[in-house]
Amino acid sequence: MHAAVEILGLITISYFLALNGTYLVFTLLSWRDLSQHLRRRPFSAVDDALRSPFAPPISVLVPAYNEQTGIVESVRSLLALRYPQHEVVVVSDGSTDHTVVRLAEAYDLVPVRVAMRDAIAHQPVVQTWVSRSDPRLTVIEKRNGGKADALNCGICAARYPYVCSIDADTLIEEDALLRVAKPVLEDPDRVIATGGIVRIANGCRIERGQVTDVALPRSRLATLQVVEYFRAFLVGRVVWSRLRSLMIISGAFGLFKRSAVEAVGGYWTETVGEDAELVVRLHRHMRERGEDYRIEFVPDPVCWTEAPEDFRTLGRQRRRWQRGLGETLWRHRAVTAKPRYGALGMVAAPFFWLFELIGPMIEVLGYVGIPIAAALGILDVKFLIGFLVAAVALGMLLSIAALALEEISFRRHSRHREAARLLVYAIFDNLGYRQLTGLYRVAGMVDLCRRKSGWGDMRRRGIGRAAELEPVTERPVGGSVAVAE
Amino acid sequence: MIELLPALAAALVLATLPLIAALLVRRIRVAYRERRRARLERRVEPLALRLVDGEDADPTAEPLGSGEGVALAEVLTRYAQVLNGTARARIAEFFERSGAVAEQERRLRSRRAWRRAIAAKTLGDMRSPAASGPLVSCLDDEDAAVRSTAARSLGNLGDLDAVEPLVNVLADGTAPHAVAGYALLELGSGAVPTLVGLLESEREEVRAVAVELIGRLGCARDAALLVECLDDDSAEVRARASRALGRLGAGPAVAKLRRALVEPVPFIRAAAAVGIGRAGDAESLDTLLEHARVDSFASARAAARAASEIAPQQVAEIGDADPSAAGPHLVEAADRIAWGLD
Numbered sequence: 001m002h003a004a005v006e007i008l009g010l011i012t013i014s015y016f017l018a019l020n021g022t023y024l025v026f027t028l029l030s031w032r033d034l035s036q037h038l039r040r041r042p043f044s045a046v047d048d049a050l051r052s053p054f055a056p057p058i059s060v061l062v063p064a065y066n067e068q069t070g071i072v073e074s075v076r077s078l079l080a081l082r083y084p085q086h087e088v089v090v091v092s093d094g095s096t097d098h099t100v101v102r103l104a105e106a107y108d109l110v111p112v113r114v115a116m117r118d119a120i121a122h123q124p125v126v127q128t129w130v131s132r133s134d135p136r137l138t139v140i141e142k143r144n145g146g147k148a149d150a151l152n153c154g155i156c157a158a159r160y161p162y163v164c165s166i167d168a169d170t171l172i173e174e175d176a177l178l179r180v181a182k183p184v185l186e187d188p189d190r191v192i193a194t195g196g197i198v199r200i201a202n203g204c205r206i207e208r209g210q211v212t213d214v215a216l217p218r219s220r221l222a223t224l225q226v227v228e229y230f231r232a233f234l235v236g237r238v239v240w241s242r243l244r245s246l247m248i249i250s251g252a253f254g255l256f257k258r259s260a261v262e263a264v265g266g267y268w269t270e271t272v273g274e275d276a277e278l279v280v281r282l283h284r285h286m287r288e289r290g291e292d293y294r295i296e297f298v299p300d301p302v303c304w305t306e307a308p309e310d311f312r313t314l315g316r317q318r319r320r321w322q323r324g325l326g327e328t329l330w331r332h333r334a335v336t337a338k339p340r341y342g343a344l345g346m347v348a349a350p351f352f353w354l355f356e357l358i359g360p361m362i363e364v365l366g367y368v369g370i371p372i373a374a375a376l377g378i379l380d381v382k383f384l385i386g387f388l389v390a391a392v393a394l395g396m397l398l399s400i401a402a403l404a405l406e407e408i409s410f411r412r413h414s415r416h417r418e419a420a421r422l423l424v425y426a427i428f429d430n431l432g433y434r435q436l437t438g439l440y441r442v443a444g445m446v447d448l449c450r451r452k453s454g455w456g457d458m459r460r461r462g463i464g465r466a467a468e469l470e471p472v473t474e475r476p477v478g479g480s481v482a483v484a485e
Numbered sequence: 486m487i488e489l490l491p492a493l494a495a496a497l498v499l500a501t502l503p504l505i506a507a508l509l510v511r512r513i514r515v516a517y518r519e520r521r522r523a524r525l526e527r528r529v530e531p532l533a534l535r536l537v538d539g540e541d542a543d544p545t546a547e548p549l550g551s552g553e554g555v556a557l558a559e560v561l562t563r564y565a566q567v568l569n570g571t572a573r574a575r576i577a578e579f580f581e582r583s584g585a586v587a588e589q590e591r592r593l594r595s596r597r598a599w600r601r602a603i604a605a606k607t608l609g610d611m612r613s614p615a616a617s618g619p620l621v622s623c624l625d626d627e628d629a630a631v632r633s634t635a636a637r638s639l640g641n642l643g644d645l646d647a648v649e650p651l652v653n654v655l656a657d658g659t660a661p662h663a664v665a666g667y668a669l670l671e672l673g674s675g676a677v678p679t680l681v682g683l684l685e686s687e688r689e690e691v692r693a694v695a696v697e698l699i700g701r702l703g704c705a706r707d708a709a710l711l712v713e714c715l716d717d718d719s720a721e722v723r724a725r726a727s728r729a730l731g732r733l734g735a736g737p738a739v740a741k742l743r744r745a746l747v748e749p750v751p752f753i754r755a756a757a758a759v760g761i762g763r764a765g766d767a768e769s770l771d772t773l774l775e776h777a778r779v780d781s782f783a784s785a786r787a788a789a790r791a792a793s794e795i796a797p798q799q800v801a802e803i804g805d806a807d808p809s810a811a812g813p814h815l816v817e818a819a820d821r822i823a824w825g826l827d
Contacts, residue, residue, distance in 0.1 A: 040599055042603060043603055043605070043634040048637050048640075051667060052664065052666060052667035053666075053667075053701070054666035055663040112817060112824065113808070113813070113820050114817055115785075115786065115789075115817045116813070130821070132826065185662070186661045187661075188662065382490075385491060389491070390493075394497060396497075397500060400501055400505065401504070404508055407511065416512065
């Protein structure tokens with residue numbers, strides 16, 4: 001029994017050393033890549049591309065379900081994006097509130113039977129609308145089918161060769177579309193998808209759909225997520241992109257070549273991780289055909305999203321993410337450890353299986369089991385010390401290093417007090433929060449095994465939304481606007 | 486292994502504390518540098534304005550303090566991007582006289598690509614025509630960012646000798662289309678004679694670029710030059726010629742555009758439809774309506790749109806009378822006409 005517990009202890013400690021050691025290497029690689037990226041920013045020619053009629057036009061797709069609170073402002077900010085030529089396609093996925101009615105009032109929508117491709121199957125369209133005040137806006141009402149289905153519908157309606165999926169409740173910076181499209185501008189033949197960074201909007205000042213003052217959330221839980229996002233985006237995604245095995249482009253903000261998405265059949269509607277699953281499928285499709293391609297992460301362009309501020313919503317979110325990851329990895333298990341798929345198969349997929357999918361279970365076992373075993377005298381105290389060093393101390397260093405990356409790169413939190421606060425949270429990130437998210441992820445694995453489906457509700461305060469909504473006035477616009485009673 | 490972990494713990498603490506200290510020092514230094522820069526720019530701004538207004542040909546005749554020279558250069562660089570005419574020429578002259586242009590040209594030979602790229606950008610920002618030659622050489626640089634930046638800067642300088650080199654990089658695909666294409670647009674209608682000469686190039690890529698840019702920079706009288714391009718061997722040239730004629734006015738080319746409307750290549754049909762629509766060629770209406778019903782998506786859409794421009798009333802009636810027979814594109818076109826869209 002003693003020997004068995006010691007072996008488990010060694011396995012757990014080895015796991016943490018391997019995980020955090022890998023992230024340490026990632027951090028160093030990311031440091032180098034970000035430094036190079038920043039050195040090149042002064043001559044990135046963003047302003048010139050902004051004026052260029054040769055920039056490829058983009059269709060911005062906005063899947064929306066019951067977004068009446070903020071949809072008008074969201075669309076306003078999307079139409080105001082600085083990009084030479086783009087359109088906005090809002091897909092109301094069977095909304096039961098006044099999402100479409102509010103858009104109709106704000107943008108003078110009229111019914112136009114928009115021609116759509118039949119490239120990807122989706123739930124039937126009920127009605128399509130075009131704005132008279134801004135013909136770049138198209139609104140589609142369809143039967144409910146989920147976010148992936150709404151995106152597939154949007155792809156079929158898109159006029160332009162590139163589509164950018166954006167969540168209805170995220171805020172995109174004014175030139176974010178141009179920055180995320182930069183790899184496409186530079187290498188249009190090879191780049192088939194790019195993604196930008198997601199930052200947390202809680203606590204920021206938002207005016208007319210734009211973040212005008214970056215600040216940390218008041219909520220401790222949300223602030224911990226700020227640190228976590230630094231690790232995920234500035235370390236994780238930068239390196240995976242460099243290794244040509246980026247497996248996730250955030251569904252909140254991703255740019256895709258429409259023909260490539262159509263070629264693989266669009267988003268998979270049977271998963272809650274449709275964003276990651278699409279990216280992996282694109283990788284497979286291109287590699288299996290031996291085509292030269294790139295899928296890139298661009299650390300510049302920012303979209304801002306609301307982070308959960310209560311444990312229940314956080315738990316739901318993390319369980320859903322874990323489920324989505326598991327569904328994606330399982331569906332594409334054939335790429336794992338296969339040289340044919342390059343770094344994706346030989347490095348990324350095994351990493352995600354071991355450290356992101358199964359790893360949380362080992363972590364939870366370690367956090368619970370080792371201290372108990374040491375307290376009961378079953379395990380030598382040196383194992384406890386070793387575990388604390390490997391799991392907690394090394395984790396703290398990584399969080400601080402991620403913070404350092406943010407500091408040397410984009411430095412969006414310029415106030416000294418906030419930097420100090422972030423430092424404190426980076427230290428304490430590994431004393432409770434990380435363990436909690438580990439538990440949520442284990443619960444997500446349980447959900448996966450039980451084949452749970454659905455997104456669940458997220459309690460939102462709404463970022464930058466009007467405190468009071470004006471009453472809906474249903475103007476006749478030449479067609480019926482379906483609103484559930 | 487377990488025995489080594491306390492040593493690892495000590496190493497982590499030793500690594501973390503200097504890292505935190507370095508971040509703190511960096512933050513203080515960055516804040517100081519930003520304040521200093523703002524202060525210096527405020528101080529040199531009157532000098533810059535005197536130069537731009539022509540009141541002071543050489544504001545550096547009196548020696549500048551530490552950092553003031555750099556600040557003056559930065560302020561003038563910003564002004565150069567928004568000014569034209571003699572004001573801009575004065576700024577360029579200042580940079581040439583002060584040796585800044587020569588210094589940046591020297592940096593174009595740096596071993597580090599990012600330094601070469603920054604130098605290429607700075608030369609463009611300085612707006613000195615003397616930099617044109619070295620920038621053209623940079624279009625052959627091994628680094629993509631250097632080529633792209635050099636293309637951009639050549640557009641800024643407005644030197645028409647750069648037309649053919651820029652067309653070549655576009656044809657070769659060695660600089661981003663959006664950047665190099667825009668640089669050519671910045672050269673303006675003065676580039677058209679060179680572009681017309683390139684219509685005779687043996688390379689179809691060059692001819693295609695030249696056709697596209699004539700369509701954007703030229704005027705109605707240049708349309709006649711593009712008519713022959715509708716018979717080019719290259720499908721890409723024919724398609725771009727169709728679109729270009731749509732912009733310039735397809736009057737002399739309508740007969741050939743009608744033939745292009747029935748080409749086997751879909752994107753040529755779509756481009757031809759655009760040109761025909763803008764020319765208002767009523768004879769093509771039946772063909773357009775047929776294409777709008779049965780052709781591939783992009784071609785059908787273009788055909789429906791063109792038909793709407795030529796005969797909106799008729800399209801509206803067709804779309805409303807029998808939507809299933811009319812097809813989705815004519816139905817959409819009919820709705821747009823009804824609501825006064827597009």
